[in-house]
Amino acid sequence: xxxxxxxxxxxxxxxxxxxxxxxxxxxxxxxxxxxxxxxxxxxxxxxxxxxxxxxxxxxxxxxxxxxxxxxxxxxxxxxxxxxxxxxxxxxxxxxxxxxxxxxxxxxxxxxxxxxxxxxxxxxxxxxxxxxxxxxxxxxxxxxxxxxxxxxxxxxxxxxxxxxxxxxxxxxxxxxxxxxxxxxxxxxxxxxxxxxxxxxxxxxxxxxxxxxxxxxxxxxxxxxxxxxxxxxxxxxxxxxxxxxxxxxxxxxxxxxxxxxxxxxxxx
Numbered sequence: 001x002x003x004x005x006x007x008x009x010x011x012x013x014x015x016x017x018x019x020x021x022x023x024x025x026x027x028x029x030x031x032x033x034x035x036x037x038x039x040x041x042x043x044x045x046x047x048x049x050x051x052x053x054x055x056x057x058x059x060x061x062x063x064x065x066x067x068x069x070x071x072x073x074x075x076x077x078x079x080x081x082x083x084x085x086x087x088x089x090x091x092x093x094x095x096x097x098x099x100x101x102x103x104x105x106x107x108x109x110x111x112x113x114x115x116x117x118x119x120x121x122x123x124x125x126x127x128x129x130x131x132x133x134x135x136x137x138x139x140x141x142x143x144x145x146x147x148x149x150x151x152x153x154x155x156x157x158x159x160x161x162x163x164x165x166x167x168x169x170x171x172x173x174x175x176x177x178x179x180x181x182x183x184x185x186x187x188x189x190x191x192x193x194x195x196x197x198x199x200x201x202x203x204x205x206x207x208x209x210x211x212x213x214x215x216x217x218x219x220x221x222x223x224x225x226x227x228x229x230x231x232x233x234x235x236x237x238x239x240x241x242x243x244x245x246x247x248x249x250x251x252x253x254x255x256x257x258x259x260x261x262x263x264x265x266x
Contacts, residue, residue, distance in 0.1 A: 044127075045092065048205065049203070056197075072138065074134045079106065079107050104126070106122075106127065149238065150227070152169055153241050154227065156241075
């Protein structure tokens with residue numbers, strides 16, 4: 001059973017975390033000072049390959065880190081058609097972590113009030129607000145989100161192309177109210193790595209199922225395709241992007257950075 005967890009089954013098998021993924025997450029946690037002694041970290045688990053991989057990596061880190069910290073898990077159910085999070089509860093309870101399922105009709109509110117074909121940014125902000133509320137209610141001081149480096153690169157291009165600003169998400173920031181920190185431990189990991197890990201471990205991935213996204217390709221998907229084409233021409237692309245984006249990702253523990261984070265493309 002993981003240290004700092006509650007419950008769990010004696011026969012639970014810990015995932016075998018690849019060294020590269022573990023090393024990259026460990027480096028990110030160290031570089032951005034993400035975890036401090038005694039932190040109570042709420043892991044946002046959507047059921048995608050990234051959040052499931054992040055939970056496994058944090059679980060492995062918890063067992064081997066000299067820094068003691070506590071993990072809990074929360075899932076936001078936006079009540080969109082076909083989203084069924086029940087496999088996540090089974091997975092988390094087998095891992096031995098406290099689990100919180102937050103059901104909010106985010107999908108219905110978006111359809112009723114936004115009047116636009118795609119509302120991914122609205123949904124992301126609403127989910128984050130629900131997670132903040134859950135963390136505060138349950139006594140957690142850190143929220144862990146599962147964006148990887150591909151997401152950071154895509155957000156940078158979207159901000160540059162559509163807002164005329166050199167910005168991306170923050171690897172570690174404090175919310176405006178000052179009582180919560182938000183961390184993104186997968187900031188140095190690539191999407192293809194989390195996909196391969198989730199498949200190899202047979203993690204209970206819930207496929208993307210928002211009908212709005214299927215009907216109307218998002219700007220993020222266009223950025224993903226643009227980067228994929230460019231990486232075929234130059235395999236060094238993401239290494240160079242990391243050097244360029246590090247200063248933007250690192251400015252995150254002040255109120256102004258938190259305010260900017262609220263408006264960056266999700």
